[in-house]
Amino acid sequence: MNRLLPAIVNRLVIIIPYAWLLVFFLIPFVIVLRISLSEAAVAMPPYLPVFAWADGLSGFIDNVRQFSFDNYVWLTEDALYTNAYISSLTIALISTALTLLIAYPIAYGMARAPATLRPTLLMLVILPFWTSFLIRVYAWIAILKPEGLLNQLLLSTGIISQPLIILNTNTAIYIGIVYSYLPFMVLPLYSALEKMDHSLTEAAQDLGCTPISAFWRITFPLSLPGVVAGCLLVFIPAVGEFVIPDLLGGSETLMIGKTLWNEFNANRDWPVSSAVAAILLMILVVPIMFFQNAQSRLDREGR
């Protein structure tokens, strides 16, 4: 009994995350997958077939036979979806690159700041999370719109004579994504840079590197795990981002999150929107696998 109890507790500890994933990820995903194989119908729920206990086993098999990949074929036939995927990936990729460019110097500066100042700087990076994400994106509308704060400032200082059209363009989406996801990039970069031994860059300089080449040959390669983690943390949610393109982007901006929302709410075509979601997940699994791979390779190298 005395030895059994800890064993049970141990199991429980492992079971909790698995149970969580099962209930809140795997089961919903199976449901989405199952709907994506169905047919749209004017009914409640709006798809066919619908399983019912009363049908029994033979009814179940009949229903399963009705499953088809028509929705997936449909997605490949209509250029709208392909374009939406490509445009989402492009926007996510560009935003991730921009976020990295902006976050790296911030993280580097934080890691090199006096140790007493670092907790404050860290706090400042996390601070925006204390305000609702939605409110912060709405605030950008007020800043970016033609008669907004930015244009007023630029006009009054005489830098421009015509208000800039930023809102409802891709530029606004980039600004929104970079702004919203910056902390997710800064934090892993900071943690990678902060634990780095400063004497490594001194050693590189001692051996003939200018400070810039010491950065590229030592600091940057050693911060790669942080770069990879940060990029994935920004890229993955950015691909499926819905709120930012909806609020800041123009009507012509095609992103998969918006397409999905349209299919689901405007068209009430659950099966097609489920197929869109399933493919989106597949697209995102690839970078996750890549990350896992890179991570385990780094682990083997003992870093």
Next chain:
Amino acid sequence: MKSLGSIRRSFSPWTDPSSKPFISFRNVTKRFGDFVAVDDLSLDIYTREFHALLGASGCGKSTLLRMLAGFEQPTSGEIILDGQNLAGIPPYRRPVNMMFQSYALFPHMTVEANIAFGLKQDGMPKPAIAERVTQMLKLVKMEQFAKRKPHQLSGGQRQRVALARSLAKQPKVLLLDEPLGALDKKLREETQFELMDLQQDLGLTFVVVTHDQEEAMTMADRIAVMAHGKVVQVATPAEIYEAPNSRFVADFIGDVNIFDGTVSRAQASEIRIEADAGFAIEAASSAHPGEGAKAGFAIRPEKIRVGRQMPTGNAVNAAEGELWDIAYLGDMTVYHVKLNSGKVVKASSLNAVRAVEDPLGYDQKVWISFDRDAGVVLKD
């Protein structure tokens, strides 16, 4: 005071007024805010010298080394290396290399790549790099570890790689920051001798920072004892030990007994001190304070004899006491003798004979005694 010279080899350019120092610190001061790390320090180091900067932590020795490497700039004063003023020259253009205390091996590179790093940076042709790397690996006996990453090496192996890397560019001066600090005692002792041989074979100038006096004594041609950002004494290990120039140095290096007293007679080559411990000391000394002045007499434990009988002759340089503590260390025995005045004196004697018939025991009345030239007179 007779010159005691280097024990290791006859190498003493500092005694030759015509020889030019290779490295010169001239009135160098370094401040970090209000803290003065190095205080108006001047020091000369000569070509092919193995020079140790010895001191407790915070005495400024590491700052001095880092200024030589170029990681810190002096607040005032100048550093001359081989006739060149180093002011404004960045670390990557200085003809010195440093071995870091943490070794600072690049974790994402193999041993080979670590050693080749500086050579690649200099744009050396590839075959020449490969040849030099092989040569360096051989020098530190690490040939079979060329493809390993630093984390796959033991502490001693990492130390060797760090050494090979810092030597690969054949610097004029090698700076070593606590080079053996991370090694265990046995390995440290072995490595000390290896470093000495290496330095002699390569004919390089080594400047090593250490807080370990034994390490400094073993390896260095000369030691600069530092305290509070100043050099207190620069001399050979033997001079530092046998003729410390101050109470601080005498106390810092090795064990010492210091007898304070008043000078009662001062002649050209002899001084008599009435020690507070209740006996008279007559010592050979050329530099000494005047009569009536306070002075100290420093003497090492191994130079004090302990015996049952009062030494023959007059009652000078001898005092009676009782044996307080005896520590048998195998190769020698350390005695703590409590003099009649209450002062405890440390004395040690080599156990040259295997079994002493009638060894000294606890609580016995004993006499301590020493020769006229066994100790050093300290003015202060």
